[in-house]
Amino acid sequence: MEAFINSLSAISPQNTFAEEKLxxxxxxxxxxxxxxxxxxxxxxxxxxxxxxxxxxxxxMGVCSAIKCLQEAGINNPDAIITGTxxxxxEDTGRFxxxxxxxEEKLLNxxxxxxxxxxxxxxxxxxxxxxxxxNNTYGHRGxxxxxxxxxxxxMLQEEEANDILVGALDELTPDLFTITDRLGFWKxxxxxxxxxxxxxxxxxxxxEGTTFFSLSRTKNEKSFARIRSLQTFxxxxxxxxxxxxxxxxxxxxLVILGINGNPPGDEIYNHLKSGIFVNTPAAYYKHLCGxxxxxxxxxxxxxxxxxxxQHVPDIMKLDSKPVxxxxxxxxxxxxxxxxxxxxxxxxx
Amino acid sequence: xxxxxxxxxxGIISSIGLDYKEVLSSLKASRSGIGKMTxxxxxxxxxxxxxxxKKTNAELKELANVPGKAIFSRTSLLGIIAAREALSQAEIxxxxxxxTGLISASTVGGMDRTEKFLKKYLKDKNHGRLRDIITHDMxxxxxxxxxxxxxxxxxxxxxxxxxxxxxxxxxxxxxxxNGILDRALVGGVDCLTLFTINGFNSLMILDxxxxxxxxxxxxxxxxxxxxxxLVLESERIVEKTGKKIFGAVSGYGNACDAFHQTASSPxxxxxxxxxxxxxxxxxxxxxxxxxxxAHGTGTKNNDLSEGNAIxxxxxxxxxxxxxxxxxxxHTLGAAGGIEAVFSVMAIEHQCIWPNLNFANKMNELGxxxxxxxRKDAAVRNVLSNSxxxxxxxxxLIFSKC
Numbered sequence: 001m002e003a004f005i006n007s008l009s010a011i012s013p014q015n016t017f018a019e020e021k022l023x024x025x026x027x028x029x030x031x032x033x034x035x036x037x038x039x040x041x042x043x044x045x046x047x048x049x050x051x052x053x054x055x056x057x058x059x060m061g062v063c064s065a066i067k068c069l070q071e072a073g074i075n076n077p078d079a080i081i082t083g084t085x086x087x088x089x090e091d092t093g094r095f096x097x098x099x100x101x102x103e104e105k106l107l108n109x110x111x112x113x114x115x116x117x118x119x120x121x122x123x124x125x126x127x128x129x130x131x132x133x134n135n136t137y138g139h140r141g142x143x144x145x146x147x148x149x150x151x152x153x154m155l156q157e158e159e160a161n162d163i164l165v166g167a168l169d170e171l172t173p174d175l176f177t178i179t180d181r182l183g184f185w186k187x188x189x190x191x192x193x194x195x196x197x198x199x200x201x202x203x204x205x206x207e208g209t210t211f212f213s214l215s216r217t218k219n220e221k222s223f224a225r226i227r228s229l230q231t232f233x234x235x236x237x238x239x240x241x242x243x244x245x246x247x248x249x250x251x252x253l254v255i256l257g258i259n260g261n262p263p264g265d266e267i268y269n270h271l272k273s274g275i276f277v278n279t280p281a282a283y284y285k286h287l288c289g290x291x292x293x294x295x296x297x298x299x300x301x302x303x304x305x306x307x308x309q310h311v312p313d314i315m316k317l318d319s320k321p322v323x324x325x326x327x328x329x330x331x332x333x334x335x336x337x338x339x340x341x342x343x344x345x346x347x
Numbered sequence: 348x349x350x351x352x353x354x355x356x357x358g359i360i361s362s363i364g365l366d367y368k369e370v371l372s373s374l375k376a377s378r379s380g381i382g383k384m385t386x387x388x389x390x391x392x393x394x395x396x397x398x399x400x401k402k403t404n405a406e407l408k409e410l411a412n413v414p415g416k417a418i419f420s421r422t423s424l425l426g427i428i429a430a431r432e433a434l435s436q437a438e439i440x441x442x443x444x445x446x447t448g449l450i451s452a453s454t455v456g457g458m459d460r461t462e463k464f465l466k467k468y469l470k471d472k473n474h475g476r477l478r479d480i481i482t483h484d485m486x487x488x489x490x491x492x493x494x495x496x497x498x499x500x501x502x503x504x505x506x507x508x509x510x511x512x513x514x515x516x517x518x519x520x521x522x523x524x525n526g527i528l529d530r531a532l533v534g535g536v537d538c539l540t541l542f543t544i545n546g547f548n549s550l551m552i553l554d555x556x557x558x559x560x561x562x563x564x565x566x567x568x569x570x571x572x573x574x575x576x577l578v579l580e581s582e583r584i585v586e587k588t589g590k591k592i593f594g595a596v597s598g599y600g601n602a603c604d605a606f607h608q609t610a611s612s613p614x615x616x617x618x619x620x621x622x623x624x625x626x627x628x629x630x631x632x633x634x635x636x637x638x639x640x641a642h643g644t645g646t647k648n649n650d651l652s653e654g655n656a657i658x659x660x661x662x663x664x665x666x667x668x669x670x671x672x673x674x675x676x677h678t679l680g681a682a683g684g685i686e687a688v689f690s691v692m693a694i695e696h697q698c699i700w701p702n703l704n705f706a707n708k709m710n711e712l713g714x715x716x717x718x719x720x721r722k723d724a725a726v727r728n729v730l731s732n733s734x735x736x737x738x739x740x741x742x743l744i745f746s747k748c
Contacts, residue, residue: 153522
């Protein structure tokens with residue numbers, strides 16, 4: 001089971017979309033409770049006529065997908081597979097509100113049409129006129145991983161040579177308000193770069209769209225390789241998690257999903273002082289915030305680290321010396337329900 | 348050659364029956380579930396018919412045997428009932444014995460509770476009970492089903508509009524073929540909501556007289572609700588246990604129409620490709636298909652586009668074809684699962700289900716749908732189509748073993 005990464009493109013609260021080098025300069029946000037994406041100039045990538053009716057998530061998703069394909073030199077991928085935890089929240093909310101506000105009469109169908117989880121995957125296909133395999137997963141913290149597994153299977157089945165796999169989640173004011181009422185976020189504003197150091201409960205909300213161009217065989221653009229992928233639901237305890245993590249090859253770096261919420265971070269801290277006591281560790285959610293498909297951002301960081309053979313200081317959790325980085329393990333959990341392990345290696 | 352994927356169980360709940368047996372008898376009696384909207388408080392309830400499951404959530408909770416106070420969306424309850432039946436038919440009690448996965452599908456998730464929440468939230472953002480919003484996302488109902496059935500090895504949800512559960516069946520089959528799972532519970536669920544009723548109504552594609560698939564005077568679809576799951580198992584398990592086999596998933600194909608976000612291309616390019624891919628995967632020629640369970644929503648656009656695609660592929664010898672949405676309405680994310688169970692039933696009982704509410708042949712098409720129940724038909728291979736928004740087209744082939 002493997003897939004080569006030939007290009008990636010991420011729209012995130014960092015300058016990931018524009019920068020060539022990984023986290024050349026990390027964006028610091030002071031006094032914030034959520035992070036929003038640094039949005040690019042869409043017209044460079046999407047025909048303004050086409051983007052006129054697109055919601056923000058559609059624009060971000062399509063734009064990162066198009067740039068990713070351009071960099072890989074692919075015009076017609078053999079598959080377009082996306083994952084999104086919450087889907088097109090803005091359009092869903094708009095249509096729902098209109099139902100109640102207009103007492104179910106004379107509603108504008110556009111937000112309804114664009115509310116389905118596969119809207120972005122379909123929009124990419126529509127722009128490319130790509131009639132190939134198209135699938136979308138929507139399952140909390142498994143959304144991106146499920147899309148990735150589907151893609152890896154496509155390559156393994158030899159049904160596909162070059163595919164596009166991506167993840168997308170948007171934060172809207174209502175989504176923030178509601179999840180805030182659910183206690184997901186820290187009540188006091190924070191500095192994102194110090195996220196792991198706060199003692200208070202909750203995390204920092206985030207969002208992002210991240211796309212990867214993957215191929216079955218290594219080519220001149222390949223710079224990293226996905227070697228294994230596991231998801232597991234509600235593990236019985238720390239031991240079960242450790243077993244899944246030790247099933248993989250010894251990593252040169254482990255990237256953990258630390259999000260600043262002490263009860264959830266305890267799981268990572270146990271690993272850091274336990275099975276990973278001698279492994280350099282890094283984290284990423286202070287850069288992108290917490291959201292259902294943040295592991296796609298982590299994979300982008302991991303692939304970038306392998307390409308550049310450099311771990312940005314801002315991601316490091318310790319001062320352990322980092323040698324040649326051949327193998328990175330990403331371990332993330334969403335609210336201790338959806339756990340995933342992705343292993344990325346050099347080619 | 349990939350490993351074979353066998354169907355060892357099927358479970359269903361829909362407007363035409365609360366379980367496999369009831370649904371089968373409704374199909375045999377040409378009894379449609381389309382009627383007046385009684386359980387949803389919509390301003391359209393007098394003029395728009397739907398295919399409802401005439402059970403309140405409290406009654407469904409009893410049927411599902413879950414605690415009265417527990418928080419379940421209608422979607423979860425329907426899903427649990429159908430999933431439980433599929434597992435019981437497959438005689439599976441211990442889900443930890445083999446690597447077992449759940450691949451479910453939905454388009455609205457817990458939208459029924461979200462609507463309750465929003466009514467209050469929209470007036471005051473501090474209002475609305477949080478217990479009504481925590482079930483909103485697609486993953487919720489799947490995790491409720493997974494927990495109920497004790498499945499944790501691989502759990503995910505597909506959401507590609509109206510082809511969602513057909514894609515779940517395809518992905519489950521592939522997970523077994525790739526040796527990632529030994530067994531998969533696959534299907535989907537959707538309940539009726541104000542969101543979908545008003546969504547399709549705003550597109551002006553709800554037939555006020557109930558859907559009339561493939562009829563010249565068809566005027567739109569009818570929404571329905573339901574859930575259906577299949578148990579898929581590897582050859583290895585089936586050989587070892589010698590359990591009853593309902594059939595096999597022998598082919599699948601997914602293609603994108605890439606024409607328009609909601610409308611299908613006139614020639615049905617995506618539909619043609621998905622059917623062609625499914626045949627190729629099954630390794631059979633079109634003449635081996637004994638029955639087509641069409642997507643057949645009853646909209647002007649779909650039935651013409653799908654009909655054209657069928658004629659492009661089958662030429663002058665279109666096999667018996669019907670749309671069972673005239674029984675169940677369009678159950679959106681559950682439709683592929685429900686129609687997969689109908690395909691399995693067609694194979695098990697050697698029947699072809701009629702296309703109800705048909706009167707006039709479409710001018711553009713050469714073939715007529717089957718309008719009367721056909722018994723003693725030789726049904727070896729069934730082709731089932733599911734097409735969704737975004738031009739997401741999936742075709743499945745189920746075969747007799």
